[in-house]
Structures are given as C-alpha cells and as structure tokens.
Amino acid sequence: MTLQVIYPHIEKPGVGEPARLQRIPRVRISQIVMDYLAYGWSVEEMCRQHSYLMTVV
Numbered sequence: 001m002t003l004q005v006i007y008p009h010i011e012k013p014g015v016g017e018p019a020r021l022q023r024i025p026r027v028r029i030s031q032i033v034m035d036y037l038a039y040g041w042s043v044e045e046m047c048r049q050h051s052y053l054m055t056v057v
Contacts, residue, residue: 024052 010029012019019029032053036046047054 027052 009022010019011022011025021027021029027050032046032050035041035049039045041049
C-alpha cells in the first residue's frame with residue numbers, strides 16, 4: 001500500500017518545474033526552505049520574515 005501526502009497550498013506544475021505556493025505563485029517553496037536551513041528560523045520568525053505566509057484568504 002502506498003501513502004501519498006497532499007499539500008493543498010503547494011502546487012507542482014510538472015517535472016522540472018519548481019514547487020510554488022498556490023496562493024502566491026511567484027514564491028518558490030525552495031526559497032522558504034533555504035531561509036529555514038540557512039538561518040534556522042522558528043515558525044514564528046519565518047512568518048515575521050515572510051509576512052505573506054500569514055495572510056488569510
């Protein structure tokens with residue numbers, strides 16, 4: 001049995017294309033991950049640095 005995890009707020013258009021936020025397509029998931037890895041920010045700090053992550057639609 002295979003388990004598939006679905007992230008409805010992230011879209012992956014196709015092979016070779018970067019994953020992006022569905023609500024803000026100009027933002028690549030890799031940008032957010034690189035900030036997390038480079039700076040070790042907490043969830044709260046990530047939201048402060050990337051204010052668009054907290055925007056409710």
